[in-house]
Amino acid sequence: MSAADAALPADPAPGAAPAERRAPRPRATLRDVAALAGVSVPTASKALNNRVHVSAATRSRVLAAAEQLGFSPNVLARGLLDGRTGTVGLLTSDLVGRFSLPILMGAEDAFGAGRTSVFLCDARGDTIRERHHLAALLARQVDGLIVVGSRTDPRPSLGRDLPIPVVYVYAESDDPAHDLSLVCDNVGAGALAVEHLLAMGRRRIAHIGGDPTYLATTDRARGIAEALAAAGLEPAAEPMYGDWSEPWGVAAARALLAQGREIDAILCGSDQVARGVLDGLRESGCAVPDDIAVMGFDNWEVMIAGSRPRLTSVDMNLEALGRMAAERLFAAIDGSLASGVERFPCRVVPGQTTSPAA
Amino acid sequence: MSAADAALPADPAPGAAPAERRAPRPRATLRDVAALAGVSVPTASKALNNRVHVSAATRSRVLAAAEQLGFSPNVLARGLLDGRTGTVGLLTSDLVGRFSLPILMGAEDAFGAGRTSVFLCDARGDTIRERHHLAALLARQVDGLIVVGSRTDPRPSLGRDLPIPVVYVYAESDDPAHDLSLVCDNVGAGALAVEHLLAMGRRRIAHIGGDPTYLATTDRARGIAEALAAAGLEPAAEPMYGDWSEPWGVAAARALLAQGREIDAILCGSDQVARGVLDGLRESGCAVPDDIAVMGFDNWEVMIAGSRPRLTSVDMNLEALGRMAAERLFAAIDGSLASGVERFPCRVVPGQTTSPAA
DNA sequence: TTGTACGCGTTATCAC
DNA sequence: GTGATAACGCGTACAA
Numbered sequence: 001m002s003a004a005d006a007a008l009p010a011d012p013a014p015g016a017a018p019a020e021r022r023a024p025r026p027r028a029t030l031r032d033v034a035a036l037a038g039v040s041v042p043t044a045s046k047a048l049n050n051r052v053h054v055s056a057a058t059r060s061r062v063l064a065a066a067e068q069l070g071f072s073p074n075v076l077a078r079g080l081l082d083g084r085t086g087t088v089g090l091l092t093s094d095l096v097g098r099f100s101l102p103i104l105m106g107a108e109d110a111f112g113a114g115r116t117s118v119f120l121c122d123a124r125g126d127t128i129r130e131r132h133h134l135a136a137l138l139a140r141q142v143d144g145l146i147v148v149g150s151r152t153d154p155r156p157s158l159g160r161d162l163p164i165p166v167v168y169v170y171a172e173s174d175d176p177a178h179d180l181s182l183v184c185d186n187v188g189a190g191a192l193a194v195e196h197l198l199a200m201g202r203r204r205i206a207h208i209g210g211d212p213t214y215l216a217t218t219d220r221a222r223g224i225a226e227a228l229a230a231a232g233l234e235p236a237a238e239p240m241y242g243d244w245s246e247p248w249g250v251a252a253a254r255a256l257l258a259q260g261r262e263i264d265a266i267l268c269g270s271d272q273v274a275r276g277v278l279d280g281l282r283e284s285g286c287a288v289p290d291d292i293a294v295m296g297f298d299n300w301e302v303m304i305a306g307s308r309p310r311l312t313s314v315d316m317n318l319e320a321l322g323r324m325a326a327e328r329l330f331a332a333i334d335g336s337l338a339s340g341v342e343r344f345p346c347r348v349v350p351g352q353t354t355s356p357a358a
Numbered sequence: 359m360s361a362a363d364a365a366l367p368a369d370p371a372p373g374a375a376p377a378e379r380r381a382p383r384p385r386a387t388l389r390d391v392a393a394l395a396g397v398s399v400p401t402a403s404k405a406l407n408n409r410v411h412v413s414a415a416t417r418s419r420v421l422a423a424a425e426q427l428g429f430s431p432n433v434l435a436r437g438l439l440d441g442r443t444g445t446v447g448l449l450t451s452d453l454v455g456r457f458s459l460p461i462l463m464g465a466e467d468a469f470g471a472g473r474t475s476v477f478l479c480d481a482r483g484d485t486i487r488e489r490h491h492l493a494a495l496l497a498r499q500v501d502g503l504i505v506v507g508s509r510t511d512p513r514p515s516l517g518r519d520l521p522i523p524v525v526y527v528y529a530e531s532d533d534p535a536h537d538l539s540l541v542c543d544n545v546g547a548g549a550l551a552v553e554h555l556l557a558m559g560r561r562r563i564a565h566i567g568g569d570p571t572y573l574a575t576t577d578r579a580r581g582i583a584e585a586l587a588a589a590g591l592e593p594a595a596e597p598m599y600g601d602w603s604e605p606w607g608v609a610a611a612r613a614l615l616a617q618g619r620e621i622d623a624i625l626c627g628s629d630q631v632a633r634g635v636l637d638g639l640r641e642s643g644c645a646v647p648d649d650i651a652v653m654g655f656d657n658w659e660v661m662i663a664g665s666r667p668r669l670t671s672v673d674m675n676l677e678a679l680g681r682m683a684a685e686r687l688f689a690a691i692d693g694s695l696a697s698g699v700e701r702f703p704c705r706v707v708p709g710q711t712t713s714p715a716a
Numbered sequence: 717t718t719g720t721a722c723g724c725g726t727t728a729t730c731a732c
Numbered sequence: 733g734t735g736a737t738a739a740c741g742c743g744t745a746c747a748a
Binding site: 161 | 608
């Protein structure tokens with residue numbers, strides 16, 4: 001890394017530059033470094049890579065030359081030799097980056113100070129763009145691929161004949177026999193939420209879900225129903241479904257209250273729905289959490305931060321998912337990759353909307 | 359592109375694969391294609407690149423071979439020859455991707471169906487990580503760099519001695535004499551907002567700003583003050599500053615109303631502040647927009663969508679900024695790059711919080 | 717300890 | 733119309 005980190009020379013002001021000198025100086029190559037140090041190219045290479053059989057004097061001359069020229073090794077040329085580029089692609093369909101970015105960060109953390117970089121491409125839900133990006137990534141010789149879906153429903157496999165390993169994250173591949181997928185346990189997430197509410201002493205729990213065409217919606221609803229049944233409880237009302245918006249949350253909360261049932265908690269399909277529900281309850285004079293507890297899913301900080309009181313939510317552990325994906329991919333790059341679907345647990349992040357019932 | 363797009367072979371099921379065949383097949387090279395087509399490597403190259411002096415028969419044989427092998431040309435090897443990789447880096451410090459992603463999309467659109475891909479790296483506000491990413495990008499021979507700040511305040515220049523052109527976007531470089539920066543005209547944005555409110559018949563305009571340590575805050579405040587003065591109006595109250603949060607908006611709205619002044623519009627420092635202000639006004643029984651109009655800045659869809667009524671906001675035209683950056687960079691890659699700071703106008707996106715006064 | 721020869725995948729040039 | 737040769741920047745095996 002010492003050579004790479006020397007990319008910015010220490011001397012930024014080499015005399016008064018002519019006013020119109022805009023053309024950047026050419027890239028220094030190993031040959032330039034070797035020439036400046038007065039050695040052959042392979043010797044310079046050994047010196048920079050801490051290989052044996054190089055005298056200390058030669059090494060320091062080479063290092064100095066590299067520093068002076070701002071030399072940064074061409075990892076692409078190196079990749080030509082060993083067939084690796086130290087680059088993985090992250091192919092996403094998630095417009096706003098709500099899911100992709102935490103996963104990206106987790107992956108970067110896992111690759112860490114190593115030599116691997118992540119190439120992010122957003123297909124914006126467009127199949128043609130996805131294939132275009134895939135071709136571009138393959139042409140750039142990425143060592144592996146992480147595919148992130150915009151929803152948890154299974155997505156089309158990229159196929160079995162790619163020359164590099166692929167890990168599907170968040171949305172599983174529809175070819176689990178050949179592809180490896182790492183996803184959140186949304187059924188478990190629903191159960192976790194119910195258990196949290198039960199621990200807070202709530203018993204009359206209603207569910208206001210999001211868009212019913214999403215697998216995440218039905219998975220969570222199933223987990224909720226199962227956990228309630230396991231506790232010997234009935235849902236406090238028929239589950240309601242709409243979309244992922246705040247306005248839907250507002251409308252649903254009103255409709256739910258209008259039913260006149262006894263309710264002490266509402267489990268919402270997402271943080272956005274939950275914010276709408278909070279608004280709807282406030283309008284109706286319901287106190288949160290004293291009268292009714294409220295919970296969301298996703299733990300999306302942008303939504304949570306503005307919520308009053310601060311919303312309790314279920315975190316999908318996306319960063320951990322990204323880390324796992326990176327580790328799996330890293331292992332697969334010089335080994336082989338398992339297939340199947342691995343589900344990872346979520347976790348409740350308590351806020352102020354679910355304190356113990358009076 | 360025809361060869362690259364052939365990366366996914368048309369025949370995904372080459373007989374029953376053994377259950378444990380996970381190791382991906384090796385990458386096909388031009389040599390493999392040439393051998394299969396029964397021609398030399400240079401001839402295969404010409405055939406795939408639509409060069410002249412290749413017989414139709416030969417060309418079709420080569421194309422068929424490439425298709426069959428799922429051949430995808432190694433653009434990195436090609437880059438070794440012409441010194442181009444068809445890759446630009448996008449270095450950001452913007453955690454949540456609120457500014458970076460629109461800019462990224464604009465840049466991708468501008469590079470369009472061309473051969474240029476964008477490499478996104480998030481430094482997460484960490485200087486060390488930024489230098490690490492910069493070194494990684496340089497080592498990967500990116501042809502140019504787009505640097506996106508997380509706030510509009512000038513940011514440290516990457517230096518004058520990089521071997522590739524750099525365009526700073528959203529936050530300008532602190533070395534305008536040598537670097538090119540493309541930013542939003544925040545002063546103009548403040549003026550635009552005032553003009554919109556004036557057009558709606560509002561005259562008693564107050565300003566609830568965001569974090570006063572941000573240049574965006576003071577720039578917008580200045581634009582607001584100047585536009586009011588130009589219209590011969592006084593601010594309806596002393597400007598208030600806090601942070602970028604919804605809770606601040608709520609508190610500020612309450613405090614403002616408590617002053618008992620006559621007010622018919624509130625200009626908020628951001629959409630988040632505006633959402634808080636809307637909440638605060640609703641609590642106090644103020645009707646929006648009938649009693650008081652409300653406007654935000656940023657036009658952040660996530661915030662706008664959940665706002666009731668739908669918030670009027672000033673869009674920063676980030677996608678356009680990204681497109682411009684890509685075009686400038688593209689031109690600079692085989693030319694020279696201008697320096698200085700270019701400011702681009704913003705635009706008002708009317709919602710339902712600023713209808714004409716009664 | 718250092719330098720020479722070669723190869724990675726691709727394309728341009730120039731023979732044939 | 734086709735193929736041999738050289739070159740891009742780098743690392744490794746081997747010779748000096």
